[in-house]
Amino acid sequence: FSPAKSAPFMRNGFSAPAKSGTSTSAYIDHGFGSPSSPLTHPSRAKGVVPMGYVGPDVQVDAAWQRVKGMLDAITAAKEAGDEDLEASLSLTVYSHLQTLSSISPSTFYSLLLAQLPLLMPFVYTPVVGAACKDWYGTIGHTGLETGVYIDGFESSKSDMVRVLSTYKESHPSVQAIVVTDGERILGLGDLGVHGMGIPVGKLHLYTACGGIDPAKCLPVTMDLGCNVEAIRDAPGYMGTRRGRDLSSDEFDKVMENFMEAAMEVFGRNTLIQFEDFGNKNAFRLLEDWRGKSTSFNDDIQGTASVVVGGLLASLKLTEGIDRLADHTFVFLGAGEAGVGIAELLAYAIQQETGCTPAEARKHINLVDSKGLVTAERENLQHHKQPFAHQRSTSPTTFEESVKLLNPTAIIGVSATPNTFTEPILAHMAATTTNPVVFALSNPTSQAECTALQAYTWTEGRCVFSSGSPFDKVVINGVTKVPGQGNNAYVFPGIGLGAIAGGATSVTEKDMYTAAVTLAGEVGEDRLEVGCCYPELERIREVSEIIATRICGDVWEEGRGGEGERENAREKVRECMWTPFQE
Numbered sequence: 088f089s090p091a092k093s094a095p096f097m098r099n100g101f102s103a104p105a106k107s108g109t110s111t112s113a114y115i116d117h118g119f120g121s122p123s124s125p126l127t128h129p130s131r132a133k134g135v136v137p138m139g140y141v142g143p144d145v146q147v148d149a150a151w152q153r154v155k156g157m158l159d160a161i162t163a164a165k166e167a168g169d170e171d172l173e174a175s176l177s178l179t180v181y182s183h184l185q186t187l188s189s190i191s192p193s194t195f196y197s198l199l200l201a202q203l204p205l206l207m208p209f210v211y212t213p214v215v216g217a218a219c220k221d222w223y224g225t226i227g228h229t230g231l232e233t234g235v236y237i238d239g240f241e242s243s244k245s246d247m248v249r250v251l252s253t254y255k256e257s258h259p260s261v262q263a264i265v266v267t268d269g270e271r272i273l274g275l276g277d278l279g280v281h282g283m284g285i286p287v288g289k290l291h292l293y294t295a296c297g298g299i300d301p302a303k304c305l306p307v308t309m310d311l312g313c314n315v316e317a318i319r320d321a322p323g324y325m326g327t328r329r330g331r332d333l334s335s336d337e338f339d340k341v342m343e344n345f346m347e348a349a350m351e352v353f354g355r356n357t358l359i360q361f362e363d364f365g366n367k368n369a370f371r372l373l374e375d376w377r378g379k380s381t382s383f384n385d386d387i388q389g390t391a392s393v394v395v396g397g398l399l400a401s402l403k404l405t406e407g408i409d410r411l412a413d414h415t416f417v418f419l420g421a422g423e424a425g426v427g428i429a430e431l432l433a434y435a436i437q438q439e440t441g442c443t444p445a446e447a448r449k450h451i452n453l454v455d456s457k458g459l460v461t462a463e464r465e466n467l468q469h470h471k472q473p474f475a476h477q478r479s480t481s482p483t484t485f486e487e488s489v490k491l492l493n494p495t496a497i498i499g500v501s502a503t504p505n506t507f508t509e510p511i512l513a514h515m516a517a518t519t520t521n522p523v524v525f526a527l528s529n530p531t532s533q534a535e536c537t538a539l540q541a542y543t544w545t546e547g548r549c550v551f552s553s554g555s556p557f558d559k560v561v562i563n564g565v566t567k568v569p570g571q572g573n574n575a576y577v578f579p580g581i582g583l584g585a586i587a588g589g590a591t592s593v594t595e596k597d598m599y600t601a602a603v604t605l606a607g608e609v610g611e612d613r614l615e616v617g618c619c620y621p622e623l624e625r626i627r628e629v630s631e632i633i634a635t636r637i638c639g640d641v642w643e644e645g646r647g648g649e650g651e652r653e654n655a656r657e658k659v660r661e662c663m664w665t666p667f668q669e
């Protein structure tokens with residue numbers, strides 16, 4: 088272990104140095120150990136705030152004034168069409184917020200919660216993608232460190248136990264771990280150890296949206312090399328300068344060591360979320376550990392849950408389509424997200440109609456980089472086989488597949504932009520009244536189409552959702568609000584429910600429960616503007632509702648702690664941390 092890679096960092100302490108350009112002297116944390124104070128909305132702030140004033144309200148106000156100034160500058164850059172300036176200011180906001188989260192978690196989370204729709208894009212997608220590309224490799228590593236890096240090539244299980252035990256000295260009761268190996272960071276591919284931004288960002292949402300105490304969160308990056316030479320050979324790359332040359336068995340052994348070490352140090356029921364692993368390992372990793380740990384894969388399972396939730400809600404918006412079973416689905420992308428969604432969707436169709444798994448799967452068609460997935464194709468990967476239907480023709484493009492199958496819903500999880508084209512959407516608009524168009528690839532640059540394109544090319548009739556946020560669109564005088572079909576709507580609630588319930592496992596049924604619960608939380612006001620997800624402002628409340636159901640199920644199914652369902656809400660609330668309160 089080099090110290091840089093193995094040392095746990097003072098993520099929530101006071102020792103992190105301030106970075107240039109992000110003056111932090113006004114922020115003093117009151118989150119741990121000081122008297123609580125009522126939290127007020129930061130936008131209440133007026134005027135200049137004296138530096139060094141330690142009242143929590145004023146700190147949050149001060150933080151908001153500073154961030155708001157940067158957001159205004161970003162808006163101005165956007166309006167001027169200066170994309171470079173917009174990108175660099177966005178990274179400045181990211182950097183500023185990371186610093187704030189380290190030195191004053193309460194201030195950071197107060198601000199994030201009060202301004203979630205505005206600030207979530209700067210701690211999560213899309214800006215976290217830019218940060219992994221351009222910040223973690225540069226200034227992000229030079230002072231403020233934000234998680235635990237483990238050298239997967241050199242570390243034995245006892246090394247891992249030692250590193251995690253050191254982290255435990257400053258963070259005695261870790262409840263949630265998000266671990267990546269950086270191989271498939273959003274739709275940006277292999278970013279090596281720079282992928283650390285993803286576990287950090289996911290855990291920020293665990294705290295903001297799910298109420299998990301930031302001191303009980305642990306972001307981990309397993310360094311298993313990087314296949315992109317330009318990244319791993321760049322001066323200052325902090326990871327191992329080696330390709331991803333471990334065999335499957337060697338990868339499995341490294342992850343076994345990690346999982347055993349994590350459970351030994353932090354407890355068997357610690358929640359472990361697998362994030363942004365490459366798909367050659369992700370399915371196997373999930374299968375290996377789902378019965379032996381409280382773990383789930385967010386890209387396969389969390390995504391499935393949020394998409395099925397959105398699809399269930401969208402049934403109230405689609406004329407002539409009242410059940411999932413009335414749809415013909417065509418997916419662009421048959422990887423982790425695609426197959427994960429397809430499996431849960433098939434399960435949901437079975438619940439709806441009582442049909443067999445095979446019948447349910449017939450509604451779902453997958454297209455990958457070679458074209459439509461059919462039974463005729465040779466050497467099909469294992470995860471695609473359940474959706475390989477018999478066909479007389481095998482279209483090699485998405486457009487041909489759409490024209491052959493006339494889908495009522497298309498789901499984009501391919502990380503390839505500009506693939507939901509005008510001819511495709513116009514064809515859907517000609518063959519179905521309200522096409523469902525989910526362009527879910529992240530970050531924004533990888534989305535299969537934009538909201539404006541989707542609404543324009545379907546004459547304003549589609550139900551649109553995307554993985555990264557898009558602004559509302561006014562089309563033919565009607566305002567349409569795109570939904571954010573992102574697993575962020577469910578993983579904080581699922582994780583919170585598992586933690587509150589003391590779960591020994593996270594199940595497919597939990598994913599379905601979260602989906603149905605999420606769909607039930609989409610109010611009439613959202614449906615009126617064509618949106619099939621709840622307001623982002625309600626995400627913490629929605630997470631609490633999801634968590635309560637899951638906690639109750641865990642207890643009822645005897646797979647964790649003990650309790651009565653009617654006490655689940657109270658238990659969940661007890662587990663939720665609030666900024667500036669003990």
Ligand SMILES: NC(=O)C1=CN([C@@H]2O[C@H](COP(=O)(O)OP(=O)(O)OC[C@H]3O[C@@H](n4cnc5c(N)ncnc54)[C@H](OP(=O)(O)O)[C@@H]3O)[C@@H](O)[C@H]2O)C=CC1
Binds near residue numbers: 390
């Ligand atoms: N909104 C959300 O909550 C989430 C969004 N995502 C996004 O989904 C995207 C994919 O993630 P994931 O499934 O994990 O990635 P994978 O690498 O597992 O899968 C990608 C899939 O896309 C296919 N593909 C790639 N290029 C093309 C192309 N040109 N035409 C058709 N298909 C293509 C691949 O084909 P092949 O199999 O032939 O290689 C593969 O099936 C990412 O952008 C990610 O950010 C992921 C999780 C959650």
Ligand SMILES: CC(=O)C(=O)O
Binds near residue numbers: 272274385528
């Ligand atoms: C959202 C997410 O998990 C992804 O894009 O990978």
Ligand SMILES: [Mg+2]
Binds near residue numbers: 273362363385386
């Ligand atoms: Mg992910």
